[in-house]
Amino acid sequence: MTEISLSALTGQLLDAARKAGADTADAMAVEGTSLSIDVLDGKLEHADRSEGIDIGLRVLIGQRQACVSASDISTRTIDEMAARAVAMAKEAPEDPYAGLADPSQLVTDYDTDALELFDPSDEPDPQMLQDDALRAEAAAAGISGVTQVQSASAGYGRNRIHMAATNGFSAGYQRSNRAISCVAIAGTGAGMERDYDHDSRIFQSDLTDATEIGVSAGERAVARLDARKPKTGTYPVLFDERVASSLIGHLLAAINGIAIARGASFLRDAMGEQVLPDHLSLIEDPHRKRTGASRPFDGEGLPTQSRAIVENGRLTTWTLDLATARQLGLQSTGNAARGTASPPGPSVSNVALTQGTASRDDLIRDMGTGLLVTSMIGSTINPNTGDYSRGAAGLWVENGEISHTVNECTIAGNLRDMLQRIIPANDAQTHLSRVVPSLLIDGLTLAGE
Template identity: 40%
Template sequence: MSYEPDPDRGIREQLLRLARAAGAEAADVVAMRAQTLDVSVRKGALEDAARAESFGVGLRVFKGKRQAYGSSADTSPEGLQRLAEQVSAMCGAVPEDPFTRLAEPAEMARGWIIPDLYDAAPALSVAQLGDLARAAEDAALAQSGITNSDGAGAGQSVHWIGLSTSTGFSGGYAHGGTHVSLGVIAGKGDGMETDHASAQATYATDLEKPESVGLRAATRTLARLGARPGKTGAFPVVFDRRIAASLLRTLSRAISGPRQAKGTSFWQERIGTAVCASAITVIDDPLKPRGLRSVPFDAESLPVARRAMVENGVLNGLYLDLRSAGRLGLTPSGHASRGLSSPPGPNPSNLWIAAGTVTRDDMIAGIDEGFLVTELMGASISLSTGDYSRGASGFWIRGGKVVHPVAEMTIAGNLKDMFLNMVPADDLEFRDG
C-alpha cells in the first residue's frame, strides 16, 4: 500500500475556495481515503479475498451562527462545485446555533507529532494474510474438544484523514493496521458452544501471534461447555478484562459534553468530586505511540494530549468539542471526531483503567460466592439514572475458586454504586479481543 501522509490537501483547499465563492462565511473540509485487503478462510481453505479503496470529502459551511454539512465521493471539479453550492444553499435553511464555530487560530494545533501510526513495511499479500488466518484456525482446531470452525480472517488497512479550515489550519496523517480473528465450535448437538478471539495492531510486527489468538479462542470455547444458570441474589461480580472495556464506554458516554449540556447524565455536574473508588484512574491518551485510536490533532484542528479523565476516583474533566464546551462554559478537550457527513462530536481515544495492585486470581480467591463475567449480551442502561441491566455468561465462583460455567444470567445494579465500589486488577493489557 502506498504512503503519503496528506495526499488530498489540494482537493480540500479547492473545496474551501468553492465554498467561499458559493457564499460561505467560513468552512472546513475533511477528506478520508482508505485501502483495505481482507481474506477469510475456513478449515484451511481460502473462502474470500476482498480489496477495496474508498475516498470522499465532507464539507461544513457556516453563515453567521448557522451551519450545514454534506459529503460526496465525486471529487471532480464539477462534483466539488456541486457540493459547495448545495451545502451553502442548505445553510440558509437551518436554525441558528449560538455555539457553533470553527477553532480560532490561537486554539489550533501547531507542530503536531504523528504518534507512529503508519507501518512502512511492505504490505502483506493475500497469501500472507491467508497464512495468518490459517495459523490461528489450525491452532484452535488442534485443541481436543474443538469440533468445527466458524472461519478465520485476517486483513490490513491504511486510512488517510485530512482536515482544512478557512481559518488557516491544514493537516493530514495516515493510520495503518493489521488484524486477525476467528470463531470456533466445541461440542455437538444441543451441547454446542462457540466463542471467538481477535487481535489487531497498528504495526504488523506488533500483532499477537496468530497461534496465540487461535489458542485463546479454543480455550474460551471449551470453557463454556456444560454451562448452566447460576444463583439468583446479590453477589460480587468480577468483569473479565475482555469485557471490562464496555464499562469504560459507558463511563465515557456519561462524561460526554453534549450529554452533560442536556442535563441527562447520571454524573451531572460532578467535576472535581469522587465518582469512582479511590483506586480507579482512567487514562485517555490520543498520543499513545502506535495506538489504535491515536491522532495527532482532533477533528476541529485542536491539539490533543494525554489526560487522566478520572484520577484516584475524582472526575477531572469531560469529553468536549467546541460546541459542547461553549454550551457549558468550559474549555474544549481536543476529543472531537467526525465522519464525512456529520458534524464533529467528542469521543474517547485510547482509553484504559490504570492497572491496580490485586491480581485476578487473588481477587477471585477472596470471593466466597460470586460471578466471573466473560460475556455481556443486550443492554438496558439508563445514562440518566445509572440503572444498569445486561444479560451475561461466564463462570460461577465458590470458595475462592472458579467451579463451573454459567449462562442465561442477568446482572443488574446502578452505575453510580458500581463505579464507587470497583476494584481494578493488575492485568492491564493493550490488546483487542
C-alpha cells in the same frame, strides 16, 4: 491507485465553498485501502480489496451549518457539493454554538511520526493474510472439543487523512492496521457454544501470532460447554479484562459533553465528586505510541493533550469539543472527532485506569462465591439514572475456585454505585486504547433460576 494530494483536495473543497457563498467552512479527505481474507475448512472462502477516497465538507452561514459528503472527487462533484451544502445551511435552524476554532486555538506544534500510527513496511500480500487465517483456523480446530470453526480472518488497512478549514488550519496524517480473528464452536446440537479471539495492531511486528489466536478461540469455546444458570441472588461479580472496559465506557459516555449539555447523564452533577475509589485515576493520553486511538490534533484542529479525567477518585473534567464547550461556558478539551459525513462531536482517545496489585486469580480466590463474567450480551442502561442491566455468561466461582460454566443470567445494579466499588486486578493489556484490568464489584444482583 495513484496517490492524490489530500491537502490540495481539501483546499479545492474550501475554495468551492467560498464561491458558493459560505462564510466559513471546513473539509476532510480520507484515502484508504483495505484488504481482507476469510477462510473456511482449510480453503479460501472470500477475498476483498477496496480502495477509495471519501470527502466531506461542512459550511457555515452565520450560525447555520450543513454537512455533505461524496466519494467522487471530480471538480463537478465538488462544486455541486458546495452549492448543495450552502443551500442546506440556509434552510437549517440556527445553532448558537456552531463555529470554527479561533486561529489562536489551533495546534502549532505536533509530530505525527512520533506517534507511530503507520507501519512503513510493505503491505502484506494476500497469500500472507491467507496463511495467517489458515493457521488460526487449524489451531482452533485442533483443540479437543471444538466441533467447528465458524470463521477465521486476516486483514490489513491503511488510511491517509487530511483536514483543512478557512481559519487557516491544514494538516494530516496516516494510519495502518493489521488484524487476525477467529471464531470457534464447541459441542453439538442445543449444547453448542461459541467464542472468539482476535488481535489488531498498527505494526505487523506487534501482532499476536495467528496460531495463538486460534488456540485461544478454541479453548474459550470449549470452556463454555455444559453451562447452567446461577441461582438468583446477590453476589460478587468479577468482570474479566475482555469485558471490564465496558464499565469504564459507561463512565466515559456519561461525561461526554453532549450528554452533559442535554442533562441526560447520571454524572451531570458530579463534577468534583467521587466517582471511583479514591486510590484510582482515569488518565487520557492521545499521544501514546502505536495505539489505535492516538491523534496529534483533534477534529477541529486543536492540540490534543493528556488529562486526568478522574484523579484520585474524583471527576475533574468533561469531554468537550468547541460546540459543547461553548454551550457549557467552558473551554474545549481538544476532544473533537469527526467523519466526512457529519460535524465534529466530542470523543475520547486512549484511556488508562489505575491497575491494582492483585492478579485476577487473587481476586477469584478472595471473592468467595460469585460470577466471573467473560462475555456480555444486550444492555439496558438508563443514562439519566445509571440503572444497569446486562445479560452475561462466564464461570461460577465457589469458595474461591472456578466450579462450572454459567450462562443465561442477568447482572443488575446502578453504575454510580458500581463504579465507586470497583477493585482492579493487574492484568490490563497496555497496547489497547482502553487499558482496563479485570474489575471486581461486590454485591451485585444476579438473576438466573
